[in-house]
Amino acid sequence: MPLVAVLVLAACTPEPRLVETPVTSPVPERVDTGELVVAVSGVAGGYNPHHISDQSVVTTALANLVLPSVFRTGPDGVPRLDRTVMSSADVTSYDPYTVTYQIRSDASWSDNAPVAAEDFVYLAEQVASSPGALDAAGYRLIEDINAADSGKTVEVVFAEPYPGWRSLFANLLPAHLLKDAPGGWDGALQDNFPAAAGPYAVKALDTDRGEVVLERNDRYWEDPPTLDRIVLRRTDQPGVVDALDAGHAQVALARLDAVGVNSVGKLTPPVATHTVARPTVSTIAIRPDRPQLTEREVRQAIVALLDREQLVTVGTGDGPAAELLANSHVLAPSQPGYRPTAPAEAGHAPQRAGQLLRGAGYTKTPAGWTRGGEPLDLVIGAPEEREPAKRIAEETQRQLVAAGITAEVVTLPADELYAQLHAGADADAEQNGGEPVDLAVIGQPVGADPATSLASNFGCVPGEDGQPPAPANPLGFCDAGLQPTIDAALTGALSVTDALAAVEPALWRAAVSVPLFQQAETLAIRGDVSGVTPGPPLAGPFAGAAEWRRTEG
Known part of the structure; x- marks a missing residue:
């Protein structure tokens, strides 16, 4: 009976109703294919591409996207006329040496002012006369600039022949807005771009948030770029990896150490990576115009005390830049014709350093190296915005202190540090609260024309009122004996190869700088973008940003 009851009950019980609950999946976020985000390591203030103190990934990016240039570096590293801006540029006379530039009639700034001769005049005058300007040696050769055709024809007359003239007038600036602007040249592009004459214009520049927004320049006269916006966003190393993984950044051009490169390499799906060498060599400047460093033997001793291998490791974190060890003064490792010129005695040699210091009259005491009862006491400067430079300065201090030299x-x-370096000993007492810098970790610029780099980084300028030649570089270095060779290379009377064969050994003997490594970033590219490449040598990926594309993938 119980069994029957159960069976009856089962038969009378209605079948349970099957309720279908829809499974909800997250709706994918709509991809804005008109915007591309680039993760960068820093968005520090100061974006003038002609200031040594302003050199950075972001400065180079903005110059490529916003400012017009007469020539741009081609894929083979050779300057090529930018026909979006220029119709022609040619040497039209050899006596006097004259170059005539023809600007396109439709080339104009975003406020409708034409790109014209006044932009050439403004840039030439400012670079030639301003301490801390890049590649100033070429501009200092300019004797006169004449204009015709409402400023669209520019005739530049040089005091001497100048084979490197194609390196001039890159990244022209809007003279009509800057020549009377508050702050003048020193403040130009400190925190904004007042006008654009390239495919993009700066929509927002926020250093506090670490973000730069570029939007398509509606006043650009050539074919518009593919993307509506490019956003540069400051991101630390872990953030770069996360942003690429999550798709919050589609591209990264960032300073990564070995750990960061390895982490990016493990992302799935794979992210393409490239090393992009920058036009800057991390260098320790040893100032011969400082009282304790006027003697060459003392500077040579300091060089011998430095463990360059360790300094490179500290500065690069064994990232890609560690493969670009700089063993010459003028050419960087990524440049054609580069070869190591460092002599054997330029290496880490503490015993030789001791001999040099004793020869200069110093004595090693329990308190360190002293002469006449005074310690060898050095101040090492570094730009506060450049974290690798600060690490190198601290490691330099550690090494010198361990060897018995007092150092802080x-x-x-960066602008204050370079101002002090260029001002020389006369202005030191007014700089840095009475603590003049003896050594400094700087970024030594390199360029497409080696003769111009040589003259700008190591040359002299004529003294005023019959005074001897004076330094024209952040090293405070001027060698009247080397200057004729430097001048001959600049004017083409001597080949760069022959000039470097004479100058490089002299620079190592002078011990005024210790090149460490060429700076480099890692370029990482997700699969949902196309057209992004490492770019031409020393110019970088942003040179081709007008062709970048983004997909939904």
């Missing part, structure tokens, strides 16, 4: 590190805003 001070950090300054």
Whole structure:
């Protein structure tokens, strides 16, 4: 009976109703294929591409996208006329040496002012006369600039022949807005771009948030770029990996150490990576115009005390830049014709350093190296915005202190540090609260024309009122004996190869700088973008940003 009851009950019980609950999946976020985000390591203030103190990935990017240039570097590293801006540029006379530039009639700034001769005049005058300007040696050869055809024809007359003239007038600036602007040349492009004459214009520049927004320049006269917007966003190393993984950044051009490169390499799906060498060599400047460093033997001793291999490791974190060890003064490792010129005695040699210091009259005491009862006491400067430079300065201090030399590190805003270096000993007492810098970790610029780099980085300028030649570089270095060779290379009377054969050994003997490594970033590219490449040598990927594309993938 119980069994029957159960069966009856089962038969009378209605079948349970099957309720279908829809499974909800997250709706994918709509991809804005008109915007591309690039993760960068820093968005520090100061974006003038002609200031040594302003050199950075972001400065190079903005110059490529916003400012017009007469020539741009081609894929083979050779300057090529930018026909979006220029119709022609040619040497039209050899006596006097004259170059005539023809600007396109439709080339104009975003406020409708034409790109014209006044932009050439403004840039030439400012670079030639301003301490801390890049590649100033070429501009200092200009004797006169004449204009015709409402400023669209520009005739530049040089005091001497100048084979490197194609390196001039890159990244022209809007003279009509800057020549009377508050702050003048020193403040130009400090925190904004007042006008654009390239495919993009700066929509927003926020250093506090670490973000730069570029939007398509509606006043650009050539074919518009593919993307509506490019956003540069400051991101630390872990953030770069996460942003690429999540798709919050589609591209990264960032300073990564070995750990960061390895982490990016493990992302799935794979992310393409390239090393992009920058036009800058991390260098320790040893100033011969400082009282304790006027003697060459003392500077040579400091060089011998430095463990360059360790300094490179500290500065690069064994990232890609560690493969670009700089063993010459003028050419960087990524440049054609580069070869190591460092002599054997330029290496780490503490015993030789001791001999040099004793020869200069120093004595090693329990308190360190002293002469006449005074210690060898040095101040090492570094730009506060450049974290690798600060690490190098601290490691330099550690090595010198361990060897018995008193040393301290001070950090300054980059523009203040370079202002002190260029001003020389006369202005030191007014700089840095009475602590003049003896050594400095700087970025030594390199360029497409080696003769111009040589003259700008190591040359002299004529003294005023019959005074001897004076330094024209952040090293405070001027060798009247080398200057004729430097001048001959600049004017083409001597080949660069022959000039470097004479100058490089002299620079190593002078011990005024210790090149470490060429700076480099890692370029990482997700699969949902196309057209992004490492770019021409020393110019970088942003040179081709007008062709970048983004997909939904």
